[in-house]
Amino acid sequence: MHLTSAPLVAWGNAWLSGHVGLDDAVDAVERRGGPNLIGTVPPGDLPFDSGVPLRTSLVRLRGLGLSAFRLALPTWGDPCGLIGPAELNQAAIEAREGVLVQLAERQVGLVPSADRRGSSYVGVSWAPYPANDGIPQVPDxxxxxxxxxxxxxxxxxxxxxxxxxxxxxxxxxxxxxxxxxxxxxxxxxxxxxxxxxxxxxxxxxxxxxxxxxxxxxxxxxxxxxxxxxxxxxxxxxxxxxxxxxxxxxxxxx
Missing domain, CATH: 1.20.1440 (de novo design (two linked rop proteins))
Structure with missing residues (x-):
């Protein structure tokens, strides 16, 4: 199980809690998966721009009240860490992972996929989705x-x-x-x-x-x-x- 979402959650929360700086957090995430970018953003009011580096997106999200990253590791019949809606759930279940990002007035989901360009470039593309409000049930x-x-x-x-x-x-x-x-x-x-x-x-x-x-x-x-x-x-x-x-x-x- 090679998880792309787990480093973003761990180092993102370490950054939010003041234990590491933003550059150190992003560097740690990208050491695991290569360059991280926001993928194609669907029409709507999601607070992302397509093709923007993860570091830039995190700075913008911090200005929108970013307060927590939550890990989701779902499978079919077991949506562990998810809260909907169906479009986000399906994408995360197919990927077997995802991240919930808590902002001041809403929550959004990020689902990773491999970003391959040519023979040598390997990175991560994060597809954003609207997420329902609320906190998913997390095991003690x-x-x-x-x-x-x-x-x-x-x-x-x-x-x-x-x-x-x-x-x-x-x-x-x-x-x-x-x-x-x-x-x-x-x-x-x-x-x-x-x-x-x-x-x-x-x-x-x-x-x-x-x-x-x-x-x-x-x-x-x-x-x-x-x-x-x-x-x-x-x-x-x-x-x-x-x-x-x-x-x-x-x-x-």
């Missing part, structure tokens, strides 16, 4: 961490002796053993230690999930394939919620 960080650990243990037990051929179960067990060592935190300055820990654990588990494509399962019975698919769905759901919870766990002005 402590509860998200607990569910992450419990689900990992349960999945590892369920797949014991089932998925060794596909190498998913061994990867789950290795991840379980690594939970005490979060490695390099994926969040930005200003986030509490628990948020750094949960985000790092969730990112590691997201890689585990990505190792196992749902359609694979060579040498397995139909029942084993279904068990494996259920485990993948369950683990993916708690990983996405843990990442959303971790990226929301910062004190904003």
């Amino acid at each position: 960080l402590a509860d998200a961490e607990r569910r992450l650990k419990l689900t990992l243990v349960r999945v590892a037990e369920q797949l014991q002796g089932v998925d060794d051929v596909a190498s998913f179960a061994p990867a789950v067990h290795r991840a379980l053993g690594d939970l005490g060592d979060p490695g390099t935190p994926p969040l930005a300055h200003g986030y509490p230690p628990r948020a750094h820990r949960v985000a790092a654990q969730a990112e590691r588990l997201a890689k585990v999930v990505s190792l196992a494509e749902p359609g694979s399962g060579r040498g397995m019975s139909a029942h084993q394939i279904e068990l494996r698919a259920q485990a993948l769905r369950e683990l993916d759901g708690v990983v996405r919620r843990a990442l959303v919870a971790a990226h929301a766990a910062i004190e904003l002005p």
Whole structure:
């Protein structure tokens, strides 16, 4: 799971909370995905201009009361972090990610896509959408961490002796053993230690999930394939919620 939206949320919130400057925040975001631009802006009253660099857009949004970035990691049937309307939800679900940007008088959504030009230029294009007012339901960080650990243990037990051929179960067990060592935190300055820990654990588990494509399962019975698919769905759901919870766990002005 390579998320484009997560760095913007983490470093954007670090900037809003005064822990980093704007240039440092944008530089950190673009180190992960390349140059960031606003894509084609549809007709309407969205506060963006097409083709404008992210840095310029953030300055303008700050003047409109920008106060928070919120991470959305939805899938079909599970609009995690979204609040509508349908056009924004569909775009974010298809991308499997998005960002809600809170302004003084409204909320807007940004959905990323790869921006490729020629053979060497690789960046990110952000498509803006109107968003409904309101704050999406975000999992409690402590509860998200607990569910992450419990689900990992349960999945590892369920797949014991089932998925060794596909190498998913061994990867789950290795991840379980690594939970005490979060490695390099994926969040930005200003986030509490628990948020750094949960985000790092969730990112590691997201890689585990990505190792196992749902359609694979060579040498397995139909029942084993279904068990494996259920485990993948369950683990993916708690990983996405843990990442959303971790990226929301910062004190904003």
